[in-house]
Amino acid sequence: MGHYKRSGIDCGAFTIFLKQQFSNPDMGINRYKQILHVDMDAFFVSIEESLNPSLRGKPVIVGGDPDGRGVVSSASYEAREFGIRSGMALSRAKKLCPQAIFLQGDFERYGIVSRKIFKILSKYTPDIEMASIDEAYLDLTGFGRLYGHTFGAAQRIKEKVKSRLRLNASIGIGANKLIAKVASACAKPNGILMVFPGYEKSFLSSLSVERLPGVGKSLKEKLISFGVRTIGMLASVEKDLLVRTFGKWGLILHYKANGIDCSAVGGRYSGPKSISRETTFDEDTIDRRLIFSTLFTLVEKTAKSLREGKLQARTIALKLRYSDFSTVTRSKTLREGTDLDKKIYQCVEELFQKAWTRRGRIRLVGVCLSNLCASAWQVNFLDGGNIGKLKSFYQSVDRVRDRYGFDSLRIVKSVPDFWA
Ligand SMILES: [Mg+2]
Numbered sequence: 001m002g003h004y005k006r007s008g009i010d011c012g013a014f015t016i017f018l019k020q021q022f023s024n025p026d027m028g029i030n031r032y033k034q035i036l037h038v039d040m041d042a043f044f045v046s047i048e049e050s051l052n053p054s055l056r057g058k059p060v061i062v063g064g065d066p067d068g069r070g071v072v073s074s075a076s077y078e079a080r081e082f083g084i085r086s087g088m089a090l091s092r093a094k095k096l097c098p099q100a101i102f103l104q105g106d107f108e109r110y111g112i113v114s115r116k117i118f119k120i121l122s123k124y125t126p127d128i129e130m131a132s133i134d135e136a137y138l139d140l141t142g143f144g145r146l147y148g149h150t151f152g153a154a155q156r157i158k159e160k161v162k163s164r165l166r167l168n169a170s171i172g173i174g175a176n177k178l179i180a181k182v183a184s185a186c187a188k189p190n191g192i193l194m195v196f197p198g199y200e201k202s203f204l205s206s207l208s209v210e211r212l213p214g215v216g217k218s219l220k221e222k223l224i225s226f227g228v229r230t231i232g233m234l235a236s237v238e239k240d241l242l243v244r245t246f247g248k249w250g251l252i253l254h255y256k257a258n259g260i261d262c263s264a265v266g267g268r269y270s271g272p273k274s275i276s277r278e279t280t281f282d283e284d285t286i287d288r289r290l291i292f293s294t295l296f297t298l299v300e301k302t303a304k305s306l307r308e309g310k311l312q313a314r315t316i317a318l319k320l321r322y323s324d325f326s327t328v329t330r331s332k333t334l335r336e337g338t339d340l341d342k343k344i345y346q347c348v349e350e351l352f353q354k355a356w357t358r359r360g361r362i363r364l365v366g367v368c369l370s371n372l373c374a375s376a377w378q379v380n381f382l383d384g385g386n387i388g389k390l391k392s393f394y395q396s397v398d399r400v401r402d403r404y405g406f407d408s409l410r411i412v413k414s415v416p417d418f419w420a
Pocket residue numbers: 039040041042043134135
């Protein structure tokens with residue numbers, strides 16, 4: 001019971017679960033996955049509200065001109081009370097709530113905030129999947145010793161997001177992604193809902209079928225026409241009947257309704273495909289000092305972006321354009337990903353040696369990092385040697401530059417030997 005008090009949760013299901021755990025050690029929570037679904041509340045609107053607090057408490061809609069042909073991207077909870085939902089035509093939203101404040105939206109800014117969210121969340125686990133601009137799955141399985149009870153970890157994550165970004169998130173916790181996602185939707189706004197292992201079916205059973213991800217309006221209507229309103233009713237329909245009626249989708253429906261989902265967190269990487277920077281010289285040049293310092297700066301900038309996104313790159317490419325506009329690219333794929341300037345620059349130097357065959361004047365140079373993956377989080381703990389030192393060196397450089405601007409700090413790079 002000590003555990004129960006410390007976690008501060010008063011929940012019937014929790015006590016039942018603990019009894020089972022103690023009577024049968026095999027029922028321990030470690031047997032189950034601990035998946036979090038973190039979903040921001042009214043994301044775009046909340047960002048607008050944090051920029052302009054006078055919008056708070058009002059019906060606000062991000063999407064654009066209400067007389068145009070666009071749709072609602074995001075609506076405040078006040079606007080939702082008028083029946084406004086994302087995806088609805090703006091003209092319809094205006095009819096439902098003429099006094100609503102319609103905003104164009106700043107999607108570049110939303111993207112920046114999204115990357116900040118990813119950065120905060122990725123401090124908790126390497127197994128993270130940004131499912132969209134404002135939601136992520138985190139796999140916290142096996143982190144019990146580090147974070148204590150998952151519910152407490154979720155509370156801390158929520159507080160961190162709130163204190164750093166002044167935005168509310170709702171979090172669902174479950175033994176798989178499906179349960180975590182449905183739970184976060186039920187926790188909205190600004191809540192946390194944890195479904196204990198073994199309670200998936202009973203949690204879902206009374207919910208309306210449209211709560212299942214993937215069940216849209218037309219499927220919902222079809223199910224209702226068969227007399228199936230709740231997920232529990234859907235779960236009790238025979239599997240074969242569902243397959244006969246809906247084909248392959250019927251089987252998926254059957255599993256979902258029964259709370260079964262085997263997909264892994266991080267199955268898809270949905271971030272940028274590559275990070276690249278290039279510079280056109282003011283005048284075409286063969287000044288080796290200028291060329292290499294430019295390449296070095298390009299490497300520094302791309303590597304910084306990598307680290308900001310908690311990413312590593314495996315493929316490094318160099319682009320060279322001669323004064324006659326002929327363009328050469330050379331690339332190299334490493335065995336393991338890296339986010340270190342030094343490693344990337346070594347490759348770029350090698351590639352330059354291969355690419356600059358004509359020895360003519362150069363108009364443009366570029367660096368492109370691709371084959372991106374989430375950064376190998378444990379490297380800090382494992383190697384402890386040179387790479388660890390380099391990593392912390394670049395992290396301090398990043399911190400200075402974040403604070404005082406990129407040019408506040410210069411790392412001097414000498415011209416490579418083969419040029420001498
Ligand atoms: Mg959301």
